[in-house]
Amino acid sequence: LARGRGRGARSPIRSRLIMGCGASKVAAATGEQGKKKKLKACSLGVIRLDYDYPPAPGDIDNPESFAYDVFYRVVPGLTFDMCQSGKMTPEVEERFIGKVKELDELGVNGITGDCGFMMFFQELARCHTKKPVFMSALCCLPALTCGYAANEKIAIFTANGETLAPMRDLIRDECGVDTQGERFIIVGCQDVPHFEAVALGEKVDVEKVTPGMVEKAKTVIKDNPNVRAILMECTELPPYSDAVRATMGLPVYDAITACDFFMMGVQDNKRFGLQDWTEDWDGKQDSYSFGQELTQLEREKMVNKATVPPTPTVHEALR
Numbered sequence: 001l002a003r004g005r006g007r008g009a010r011s012p013i014r015s016r017l018i019m020g021c022g023a024s025k026v027a028a029a030t031g032e033q034g035k036k037k038k039l040k041a042c043s044l045g046v047i048r049l050d051y052d053y054p055p056a057p058g059d060i061d062n063p064e065s066f067a068y069d070v071f072y073r074v075v076p077g078l079t080f081d082m083c084q085s086g087k088m089t090p091e092v093e094e095r096f097i098g099k100v101k102e103l104d105e106l107g108v109n110g111i112t113g114d115c116g117f118m119m120f121f122q123e124l125a126r127c128h129t130k131k132p133v134f135m136s137a138l139c140c141l142p143a144l145t146c147g148y149a150a151n152e153k154i155a156i157f158t159a160n161g162e163t164l165a166p167m168r169d170l171i172r173d174e175c176g177v178d179t180q181g182e183r184f185i186i187v188g189c190q191d192v193p194h195f196e197a198v199a200l201g202e203k204v205d206v207e208k209v210t211p212g213m214v215e216k217a218k219t220v221i222k223d224n225p226n227v228r229a230i231l232m233e234c235t236e237l238p239p240y241s242d243a244v245r246a247t248m249g250l251p252v253y254d255a256i257t258a259c260d261f262f263m264m265g266v267q268d269n270k271r272f273g274l275q276d277w278t279e280d281w282d283g284k285q286d287s288y289s290f291g292q293e294l295t296q297l298e299r300e301k302m303v304n305k306a307t308v309p310p311t312p313t314v315h316e317a318l319r
Contacts, residue, residue, distance in 0.1 A: 053202065068281050110131055120170060153224055
């Protein structure tokens with residue numbers, strides 16, 4: 001054998017064939033123009049209660065609260081009271097699982113819920129998707145706890161201070177923190193003027209509520225000067241986060257910042273690193289009406305049927 005052509009050595013012809021084969025695979029993967037196919041722009045999936053209300057900008061049920069696509073899936077029969085109890089009937093649980101799977105099949109990059117009490121179903125949702133699940137802003141507590149000293153406090157604003165107490169064991173198991181400990185101050189917002197519209201399922205006048213929410217924050221910080229951050233637990237509290245940030249000079253985290261954190265993990269960083277590997281978001285949210293995605297059979301299972309749009313006729317669907 002000629003030198004360099006022993007066992008394992010490749011002939012020039014064979015090398016060219018292998019290189020050619022590899023080149024064809026690369027060409028197939030990158031496309032005819034030599035450009036690698038981009039990943040889809042990121043999107044968020046939101047599990048919704050069987051409960052409709054007029055969501056304000058900043059509310060998790062308002063698509064305009066997000067700088068990426070959002071898809072909603074209503075769970076027929078999952079009322080606020082059922083969610084607050086932390087227990088679903090077998091039928092509702094089956095529907096809940098089905099909606100998680102629907103969002104997963106849509107290709108969303110993360111799944112959340114439109115009620116903080118959906119933290120009760122965090123583990124259940126995780127069992128049926130490989131996408132990150134963050135059913136409540138409470139999922140941020142481990143990072144906040146780690147970010148501040150043991151003698152520094154975190155204020156947790158909630159729609160009603162008493163209703164968070166039953167979640168103590170769940171939060172400890174899921175997040176590794178005890179919300180009843182000295183580090184956390186639970187702040188109920190049920191007495192903030194005009195915020196009662198949330199409990200009544202009515203449209204909230206954000207402009208009227210904001211001054212009272214800011215005063216609530218001022219009182220909390222005055223009584224607890226070592227508070228270093230605020231977590232808005234209720235999904236209807238983010239509209240007031242900016243006002244509190246601006247007035248108190250403290251970081252405020254909420255359901256929207258929680259979603260943004262997980263979505264940033266799959267977004268193109270325009271400042272450095274590889275560029276243009278994802279499609280750009282078009283900046284437009286699709287219009288959405290409560291329950292519009294439900295089938296006729298699912299609509300019959302709804303508790304809150306009055307606000308669900310009618311099933312389109314064949315003629316309307318084809319238009």
